Amino acid sequence: MRCGGSTPISGSSDLVAQDVSFAYVGAATAALRHIDLAVAAGEVVLVTGLSGCGKSTLAMALCGLIPSRVHGELRGRVTFGGRPLSGLPPHEASQLVGMVFQNPNLQLINHTVQSEVAFGPENLALPQPEIAARVNWCLEVTSMAGMRTASTVTLSGGQKQRTAIAATLAMRPRVLVLDEPLSDLDPVGAQEVLGTLRRLARDEGTGVVIIEHRVDEVAPWADRVVLMDGGRIVLDQPPRLAWADQDKWAGIGVGVPDVVRLAHALPDAFDGRLPLSVDEAVSAARENWLVPALTQAAAARATARSGLSPPKCAADPVLSWEHVSVDFDATRAVDDVSLAIAEGEWVAMIGANGSGKSTLTGLTVGLGTPSAGQVRFRGKPVRPGKVFEHAAQVALLLQAADEMLFEETVIGELSFGSKFRALPPDPVLTIEEAIAFFGFRGLEQVSPWQLSQGGRQRLALGALLVGAPGVLVLDEPTTGQDAERMRAFLHLLEAVRARTGLTVLTVTHDIRGLASRAARIVLLGEGKVRLDGPASEVFARTEQLRRCGVLAPPVARLQVELLGPATKDVLLSVEEIAATVNAYRQPGVAAGLPASGVPARTAGTS
Amino acid sequence: MSSLLARTAIAYVIVFAVPMILPVIFIKFVGLGGLRELVTYEARDTPLHKLDPRLKVLYPIAMGVLSIILNWDFMLIVFGLSIIPWFWLRPSRAKIRVLMIMVIGPGLTGFWSQGLYYLPSPPIHYIYQFPWTISWLGSPGITAYGMVFGLQQTARVLVTVSTSMLILVSTDVGDFTWAFERFRMPPQVGFALTAALRFLPDMISRTMLVFRAIELRGYDLSRPRWYQVGQWWDYARRVCRCVVLVTVPLLVGSLRGTTTMAMVADARGFGANKRRGSLQEHHLTAVDVGGYVVLVVLVGTAIVLNHFHIGARPY
Numbered sequence: 001m002r003c004g005g006s007t008p009i010s011g012s013s014d015l016v017a018q019d020v021s022f023a024y025v026g027a028a029t030a031a032l033r034h035i036d037l038a039v040a041a042g043e044v045v046l047v048t049g050l051s052g053c054g055k056s057t058l059a060m061a062l063c064g065l066i067p068s069r070v071h072g073e074l075r076g077r078v079t080f081g082g083r084p085l086s087g088l089p090p091h092e093a094s095q096l097v098g099m100v101f102q103n104p105n106l107q108l109i110n111h112t113v114q115s116e117v118a119f120g121p122e123n124l125a126l127p128q129p130e131i132a133a134r135v136n137w138c139l140e141v142t143s144m145a146g147m148r149t150a151s152t153v154t155l156s157g158g159q160k161q162r163t164a165i166a167a168t169l170a171m172r173p174r175v176l177v178l179d180e181p182l183s184d185l186d187p188v189g190a191q192e193v194l195g196t197l198r199r200l201a202r203d204e205g206t207g208v209v210i211i212e213h214r215v216d217e218v219a220p221w222a223d224r225v226v227l228m229d230g231g232r233i234v235l236d237q238p239p240r241l242a243w244a245d246q247d248k249w250a251g252i253g254v255g256v257p258d259v260v261r262l263a264h265a266l267p268d269a270f271d272g273r274l275p276l277s278v279d280e281a282v283s284a285a286r287e288n289w290l291v292p293a294l295t296q297a298a299a300a301r302a303t304a305r306s307g308l309s310p311p312k313c314a315a316d317p318v319l320s321w322e323h324v325s326v327d328f329d330a331t332r333a334v335d336d337v338s339l340a341i342a343e344g345e346w347v348a349m350i351g352a353n354g355s356g357k358s359t360l361t362g363l364t365v366g367l368g369t370p371s372a373g374q375v376r377f378r379g380k381p382v383r384p385g386k387v388f389e390h391a392a393q394v395a396l397l398l399q400a401a402d403e404m405l406f407e408e409t410v411i412g413e414l415s416f417g418s419k420f421r422a423l424p425p426d427p428v429l430t431i432e433e434a435i436a437f438f439g440f441r442g443l444e445q446v447s448p449w450q451l452s453q454g455g456r457q458r459l460a461l462g463a464l465l466v467g468a469p470g471v472l473v474l475d476e477p478t479t480g481q482d483a484e485r486m487r488a489f490l491h492l493l494e495a496v497r498a499r500t501g502l503t504v505l506t507v508t509h510d511i512r513g514l515a516s517r518a519a520r521i522v523l524l525g526e527g528k529v530r531l532d533g534p535a536s537e538v539f540a541r542t543e544q545l546r547r548c549g550v551l552a553p554p555v556a557r558l559q560v561e562l563l564g565p566a567t568k569d570v571l572l573s574v575e576e577i578a579a580t581v582n583a584y585r586q587p588g589v590a591a592g593l594p595a596s597g598v599p600a601r602t603a604g605t606s
Numbered sequence: 607m608s609s610l611l612a613r614t615a616i617a618y619v620i621v622f623a624v625p626m627i628l629p630v631i632f633i634k635f636v637g638l639g640g641l642r643e644l645v646t647y648e649a650r651d652t653p654l655h656k657l658d659p660r661l662k663v664l665y666p667i668a669m670g671v672l673s674i675i676l677n678w679d680f681m682l683i684v685f686g687l688s689i690i691p692w693f694w695l696r697p698s699r700a701k702i703r704v705l706m707i708m709v710i711g712p713g714l715t716g717f718w719s720q721g722l723y724y725l726p727s728p729p730i731h732y733i734y735q736f737p738w739t740i741s742w743l744g745s746p747g748i749t750a751y752g753m754v755f756g757l758q759q760t761a762r763v764l765v766t767v768s769t770s771m772l773i774l775v776s777t778d779v780g781d782f783t784w785a786f787e788r789f790r791m792p793p794q795v796g797f798a799l800t801a802a803l804r805f806l807p808d809m810i811s812r813t814m815l816v817f818r819a820i821e822l823r824g825y826d827l828s829r830p831r832w833y834q835v836g837q838w839w840d841y842a843r844r845v846c847r848c849v850v851l852v853t854v855p856l857l858v859g860s861l862r863g864t865t866t867m868a869m870v871a872d873a874r875g876f877g878a879n880k881r882r883g884s885l886q887e888h889h890l891t892a893v894d895v896g897g898y899v900v901l902v903v904l905v906g907t908a909i910v911l912n913h914f915h916i917g918a919r920p921y
Contacts, residue, residue, distance in 0.1 A: 069869050091875030099873060106866040109804055111647055115780035118885035123875035126883045135885060151649055153807065171874065329700065367818060387821035388828050396822050403812075403859065404819040406851045417824030449858065463823065 014207055015039040015097055015175045020061055020076035021231075027072070031057040033231040035076070039175055042205040044197065046218045046239075048254055049228035051453065051482045055211045056102075058228070059179045061086075062209065064093030080174065091123065091171075098173030102180040104160035113155070113163050114139070114148040120171045138166040141204065142196050157353050158189025162196055169200070175207035176200065182214050183479060186352045186509050187551035190217050197221070213482045216257045216512065216554055219243075220277035227254060240274045255483030258512065258554040258574055265578035266290065278554050282561040291562050293581035297571070298563060305569075316379070318343045318470055318503050319364055319394070324373035326359050326527075333359045335527035336373070341471075346497065346504045348518035348535070350511065352549025356527040357507040361473050364505075365390040378470065392421065395469035399476040401460040402453075410451070411435075411444040413463050424468035428500045431466055437499075438462040438492075454485045458492065465496065472496070474506040478514055486513050493517075511539075512553045516572045523548055536569040614739040620748060621740065624718040628711055630832060638817075640704040642810040647775060647803070654695050654776045658894040659785035661901070662777050666769035668901040672908050673765040677919045678758040685761035687904075688768040695776055705771065712767075713760045720756025721748045779803045784884050793882055801867070812859060816852045825851070 015038065022032040031054045039045055039062075047055055060066050064085035067074045078085045080096040088096075101107055110116040117138050121131040139145040142162040147155070152163060161181055168176060178197070182190040198221050200206040212218050219225075225242035227235035229252045235242055243249070243260045250256075259281045263270045269290040275281035285291065317340035326334040334356040341347050349357045362368050363375045369384035376382065377393050398404055407413045414431045435441055438458045443451070448459055457477065464472070474493075478486045490513060497504060508514045515521060521538040523531035525548030531538045539545070539556040543565065551557070555577060556570040571577045636644075649655075654662075672684050697705070721733075722745040735747035782803075783796030821827050826844060830837035871877075912918045 063873070065869055065873070069872060089878070090869070090872035091878040094873040094875065099869075101866050101870065103863075103866065105808065106863050107870045109801060109867065109871065111779045111800075111804060112649070114885065115778060118780075119876075120874035122883045122885060123878055124883070125879040125881050128884060128887055131883050131885045149649065151647070152804075153646075167874065329698075365822065386828060387818065388824070388826040391822045391824060398815070398819055398822070400815065400819075403816050403855050404823055405855060406820060406823065420826055421824050467824065 014041050014081055015062060015209075016077075016079050017058075017062060018077045018079070020058075020074070020078060022057060022061060022066055022072055022074050024057075024070075024072040029231075031072075031231055032061060035061075035231075035233055037062075037226065037233060037236070039207040039209055041174065041207055042201050043223045044201045044208045044210065044221055045224045045226060046215065046222035047209060047211045047226040047228060048213065048215055049482075050253060050484055051213075053228045054231040055228055056179050057231075059099060059177045059209070059211055062175075062177050063097045063099040064088050065090060065099065068093075094120075094168075094171045094173060096173055097175045097177060098168035098171055100161070100164050100168050100176065100178040100181055102183055104157070104164040104184075107164040107167070108152040108160060111151055111153075112148070113144055113150050113152060113166075116152055116163055117166045117170050120167060124171075134170045134172070138169045141169065141200060142166040143192070156189060157185045158192040161185060161189070161193050165193070165196060169206075173206070175209065177209040177211070179211045180213065181210065182212055182217060186549055187217070187511070188352055188549040190214065191551075194218065194221055213255070215255055216259075219257045219260070220280070227252065239276050243274060243276075253482075253484035253487075255486075259558065261574045262555060262558070262577060265574055266581065269581070278557045278561065281558050285558075285562060289585050290581060293584040294559060294563055294577075296584045297580045298559075298567065298569070301569060316343070317341055317376075318345075318378055319505070320376045321360065321363070322374045322376065324360070324363065324370045324375060326356070326363070326368060327371040333527055334370075337524075337527070337529055338373075339522060339529060339532070341503060341505060343470075344501050344503055345520060346518045347506070347520045347522060348515040349505065349507045349522045349524060350509070350515050350550055351524035351530075355524040355548065357524055358475055360524070361396070361475060361505060361507055364394045364471070364473060365396050367396075391469075392424075392467055393469060394471045394473055395464035395467065396473045397457075397461055397464060397475065397477060399479055401457040401477075404460040404463075405448045405456060408447055409445050410440050410448060410459060413448055413459055414440075414466055416463060417467055421467075423466075427468050428465045428502065429462070434462040434466050437495075454481065454488065457489070461492075461496075465500070465502075469502070471503045471505060474504070474508075476507055476509065478508065478510045486510065490514065490517060511550065516553055523550065525549070534569070536572055539572065540567045540570045610737055610739065613737045616734070617736040617740040620734060620736075621722065621743065621745070624714055628715060631707060632711060633829070635707045636704050638810050638814045640707070642807040643700055643704050644708065644771065644774075646807050647778060648698060648701065649778070650696070650776075652695055652776070653893060654691060654772070656891075656893070657776075657897060658888055658890060659777060659781035660788055660888075661894055661897045662773045663782070663785045663789070664901060665897075666766060666773060668905050669769045670766050671905055673762050675908055675912055675919065676917045678755065678762075680917045681758040681761040681765070685765050685768070688765045688772075691772055692768075695772065697775060701775065708767070708771075709764060712764060713757065716756035716760030717753050718756065720759060721750075721753035724752035724755050725749065726751045774803065781886065781888075783882075784886060784888070787882060787884075793877070793880075797871070797876060805863075805867075809860070813852070813856060816855050817848070819855075820848060820852060 017035050017037040020032055020035040021030050023030040035058060047058065049055055060070050061078055064078065066072070067086065068090055074086060085093050085097065108116050110119055114135055117135045118131055121134050139148055142165055144159065144162050144166055147159065152160065155163060165176070181193055185193065194217060197208050197210065201208045210218055219239055222239050225237060225239050226233055227242070227249065235248060243256055246256055246264055257276065259275050259278060262281070263274050269288060270281060270284040271288065273284050275284055320340040321337050324334055324337045325332060337360060349361065351357050359368060363370060364377065364382060366382055366384050366386045366389070374381055377390065382390055405413055407416055414434050429437060435444060440459070448456055451459060478489055481489065493504065496502060506514055506518065516535055518535060521531070521533065521535045522529060523538060523545065530548050531541055531544060539552045540560060542552045542557050542560045545552050553572065555574060556572065559570040560567045571580060669684065669688050673681065676684060726749065730749060732747035733750055736745060779800040782799055783793070786796040787793060817827065825848060827848060830841055
């Protein structure tokens with residue numbers, strides 16, 4: 001089914017899917033249902049939707065990997081320039097439509113960047129000058145020419161993804177399909193990849209299909225937005241039209257860019273236009289009432305702040321790092337870090353990939369050895385290597401939660417720890433409570449591998465909380481998750497905190513969701529603590545964040561752009577901004593505001 | 607009686623020290639991380655890195671031939687020859703540490719085991735003769751003859767290990783593929799080797815991650831101290847049980863990965879043609895020619911010596 005306003009399928013479009021339906025072997029329901037989609041040369045198409053809605057299946061169908069490599073029942077036609085892709089061998093289809101998979105680590109087969117890029121042309125038995133020309137061109141357009149002899153294992157996430165793109169481009173495809181290319185990347189790495197894709201579309205005329213949950217970052221670049229639900233395309237329009245009506249998105253539970261939400265909340269603040277990026281929002285709002293209203297609100301907050309005493313350091317921190325440094329061979333991963341986290345705090349640790357976040361949090365359970373300094377839990381030193389001992393105090397949920405599941409049933413997972421260690425007298429949750437709290441009632445005997453990805457993550461979290469940890473450490477818990485799952489996870493985390501009062505430390509790139517909810521933000525850059533304070537103040541330092549490879553949330557950047565670099569703090573959610581500026585634009589209402597100058601946080605903000 | 611007691615104690619130390627120390631040394635200084643180090647290519651600008659890949663593939667084969675056709679008396683010399691190229695390679699400190707353990711470990715094992723159990727024809731000169739309280743285990747004592755023989759045996763094995771490792775750490779996997787193709791071998795052989803070498807370090811990393819995860823879930827993998835002898839058995843039992851538990855996540859993760867990798871290889875046209883092209887063009891240099899000459903001279907000399915029954919193995 002297609003929606004009004006979408007790009008018509010015509011002969012001029014290069015890649016065309018016509019009435020495509022697909023069901024995996026043995027599946028009760030179809031993964032794709034009557035898909036009609038067209039991608040023209042030089043066009044950038046953003047495909048989004050909830051996890052499991054069929055996006056990745058669509059990507060494989062568009063690339064001709066269905067049904068040749070992914071088996072099932074395929075109906076309809078996928079063609080490129082009128083030529084059917086479905087029957088072509090993968091190496092021929094990939095010279096028309098190339099696919100970049102989600103995890104770059106699984107796509108880099110060779111050892112060096114140039115040998116990876118050359119792999120495809122070598123397989124085509126092209127002459128050496130042609131192979132060299134293709135490699136040079138691909139490395140040039142992906143800005144990887146300076147790293148051609150680098151080992152692929154030493155690359156950053158963004159560089160790996162760009163290498164995977166270069167290797168796919170070496171097959172000279174006319175359309176590039178990317179399945180969640182940003183999921184493992186920090187914001188700077190994501191911008192590198194998006195910049196590359198934009199250049200490819202604009203300068204080389206390559207059609208680009210980006211399947212992604214992170215719509216905020218892709219929205220400014222996209223020519224069209226496709227929304228999928230239950231294997232169908234329910235919306236296919238240019239971005240401004242696609243997001244003109246938020247109800248459809250809200251109904252499905254898919255995230256909308258923050259600036260779009262703000263424009264809907266304050267329709268007259270942006271001259272009636274729908275901005276897609278912070279820059280567009282700034283240029284639309286610079287000359288109207290929004291700036292004075294934000295200025296007044298900021299001044300009121302500053303006045304309220306001046307009456308407060310400065311925050312005190314925790315006297316008896318639950319976790320502390322005292323002048324901690326960690327060296328890996330000749331590289332200093334953590335450099336003289338001193339931090340303390342008080343009982344019951346929620347702290348988010350942010351920073352670019354490789355800034356030392358995971359190293360620092362790993363030390364809290366004895367993973368790794370500091371080359372200098374001391375890590376303490378409730379005043380007692382954490383002994384390196386004694387993971388079993390410290391895991392009883394600090395529950396660490398790894399990013400790869402799947403790697404933390406070892407049993408055959410849900411109940412087996414929840415009782416796993418108690419087989420090897422006596423159950424604590426005062427667990428955060430009993431096994432029974434965990435079953436009810438995490439929604440596993442009736443699923444006790446089900447295999448963990450039959451649960452969804454979110455379910456497996458909940459199970460791993462529940463299993464950790466069945467002990468008696470004093471601190472919960474979460475390493476990138478929302479990576480690669482759609483907006484609905486992120487929201488669900490945030491609600492779950494808040495419910496856990498409300499029920500248990502646990503201290504929570506999260507390592508995250510999810511600046512918009514997870515980090516903005518934390519009471520305190522610690523920014524790491526090159527192994528050092530660069531900023532440490534409330535989220536509203538840290539996210540006002542947009543330049544400093546950028547220097548550390550982090551982009552502040554779009555609403556924070558908008559406020560700093562409008563109010564100037566001297567801005568001391570920012571409002572963190574669309575709802576807060578809308579309520580605040582609406583209050584200040586109406587004469588006489590401002591006097592009735594609370595002393596903080598910020599109305600109470602609206603329930604369900606995100 | 608006290609003399610017998612002391613001699614028995616010393617004998618027990620001689621017999622059991624090595625098998626107890628070796629696993630500890632391996633776990634402490636090598637471990638899974640060290641194994642990953644061992645098979646990882648190090649990109650450097652050394653003469654060895656620039657050699658013709660075909661020559662590098664032939665080098666372990668040629669040295670292997672020497673270790674097979676020459677007798678025990680020549681083994682330490684052949685092993686010494688296989689060590690020399692490492693000085694040109696200048697490997698990283700971490701790699702040297704692992705390599706030393708991987709050489710010293712088997713060396714010590716051969717030295718010790720043959721010293722105890724390989725007995726020359728009588729009269730036997732013992733370095734230390736065991737009392738009856740331990741000789742019932744099968745070894746009457748430790749002999750210098752046996753120890754030297756153990757070293758020679760180990761050297762024979764280590765020649766292949768040393769030469770193969772040298773090539774692994776100094777050769778880009780793409781060059782291996784190129785060399786195999788020039789030897790008219792099917793591209794699948796080169797690809798299988800490429801994929802194995804590329805993903806083996808990843809697999810080791812994932813195994814380490816899963817072992818960490820199981821500890822985080824409350825499984826005790828903490829090692830007892832060396833003197834807590836009574837706890838070592840329990841530790842070994844826990845490690846064995848853990849291997850069973852970690853198999854599922856490792857297997858699931860690996861299968862997921864291989865499916866993607868296979869699709870990537872297909873999409874990049876692997877197997878589309880019988881012959882492949884190559885980005886690299888290797889031209890023979892004077893150093894390559896020198897290398898070929900050295901290999902031919904070494905193997906040729908060994909064959910000639912064999913012909914004259916010098917250093918020949920008795921058959």
